[in-house]
Amino acid sequence: MSKREKEHLVRVCVLGSTFTGKSCLCNRFVCNNFEWVYEPTTEVRPYRKLVNITEDEENKQYCMMLIEDLFPINHPYLQNPEQSEEAKNMSNQYDLILENRRESKKKSSEKALYKEHPIHAYVYVFDLTEKTSFDEVERVIEYIHTREEKEAGKKKSGIAVKILVGTKKDLQRNAVPSQKIEQVKKKYNLMYRKVSALENSDVKDVFLDVARIVMDSMSSGMNEDEDEDMFFGTGFWNWLGCGGRDEKNKDEDEDEEETKKCRIF
Numbered sequence: 001m002s003k004r005e006k007e008h009l010v011r012v013c014v015l016g017s018t019f020t021g022k023s024c025l026c027n028r029f030v031c032n033n034f035e036w037v038y039e040p041t042t043e044v045r046p047y048r049k050l051v052n053i054t055e056d057e058e059n060k061q062y063c064m065m066l067i068e069d070l071f072p073i074n075h076p077y078l079q080n081p082e083q084s085e086e087a088k089n090m091s092n093q094y095d096l097i098l099e100n101r102r103e104s105k106k107k108s109s110e111k112a113l114y115k116e117h118p119i120h121a122y123v124y125v126f127d128l129t130e131k132t133s134f135d136e137v138e139r140v141i142e143y144i145h146t147r148e149e150k151e152a153g154k155k156k157s158g159i160a161v162k163i164l165v166g167t168k169k170d171l172q173r174n175a176v177p178s179q180k181i182e183q184v185k186k187k188y189n190l191m192y193r194k195v196s197a198l199e200n201s202d203v204k205d206v207f208l209d210v211a212r213i214v215m216d217s218m219s220s221g222m223n224e225d226e227d228e229d230m231f232f233g234t235g236f237w238n239w240l241g242c243g244g245r246d247e248k249n250k251d252e253d254e255d256e257e258e259t260k261k262c263r264i265f
């Protein structure tokens with residue numbers, strides 16, 4: 001029996017306002033758990049999960065998903081980063097994520113795998129029962145979209161895959177008009193799913209949708225014998241018309257200046 005089993009890395013960031021269910025979404029997918037008790041996230045919580053992206057048992061294709069469950073996009077520290085060292089750190093991390101820049105190895109105190117790879121996909125989360133959560137995530141969507149458009153010709157970073165996710169569908173209260181959702185989906189060319197982490201409905205599909213698209217993009221841009229470093233350093237990003245690792249490092253200081261200019265909150 002011939003099985004084609006590959007392992008590649010797909011980095012995904014989960015973004016959304018507080019209480020929208022980001023942590024529950026990640027927990028359901030990675031650990032098949034659901035927590036009723038709310039515990040605010042105040043850092044970037046990285047998860048890893050080895051995922052088979054095919055339905056076909058005879059022809060498995062694996063990727064290692066690195067999923068980052070983030071502090072909320074409306075965290076008070078992000079509105080006032082000057083108030084403490086902790087606030088500054090959070091704000092810097094947020095900038096790196098929105099700008100899709102890797103943390104400089106010189107500056108990084110810990111050796112975290114997730115910080116050394118570009119973000120391949122953003123999961124934009126809002127709570128179907130809470131209109132403000134949609135308005136807040138829309139601002140982030142707009143920001144990342146504008147940045148990617150601005151950088152398209154500069155060969156600096158790639159276009160990440162994006163999915164919009166409406167949570168808590170089990171509550172059956174739609175506070176966000178469906179025309180509004182449709183409009184945002186179309187405008188920014190987003191995939192969309194409604195999920196319930198509580199009922200474990202459509203959660204897996206969110207992550208499989210993005211993993212499949214990222215893996216497809218990667219395989220069309222790479223030689224089978226290339227090693228993983230080549231794969232991430234040049235294959236995927238060159239296929240998207242972007243520079244490799246060294247090129248990105250050279251641009252880091254310049255990027256930092258740009259980031260300071262275009263913060264969103």
Ligand SMILES: Nc1nc2c(ncn2[C@@H]2O[C@H](COP(=O)(O)OP(=O)(O)OP(=O)(O)O)[C@@H](O)[C@H]2O)c(=O)[nH]1
Pocket residue numbers: 016017018019020021022023024025035036037038039040041042070071072167168169170171195196197198199
């Ligand atoms: N009914 C229902 N409640 C949910 C669902 N997902 C999450 N919740 C509840 O919503 C609350 C917030 O969930 P979290 O996952 O902690 O939210 P978060 O977006 O990570 O919040 P922050 O860490 O503050 O950004 C918790 O009380 C969960 O039990 C769901 O699918 N259905």
Ligand SMILES: [Mg+2]
Pocket residue numbers: 022023024039040041069070
């Ligand atoms: Mg959380």
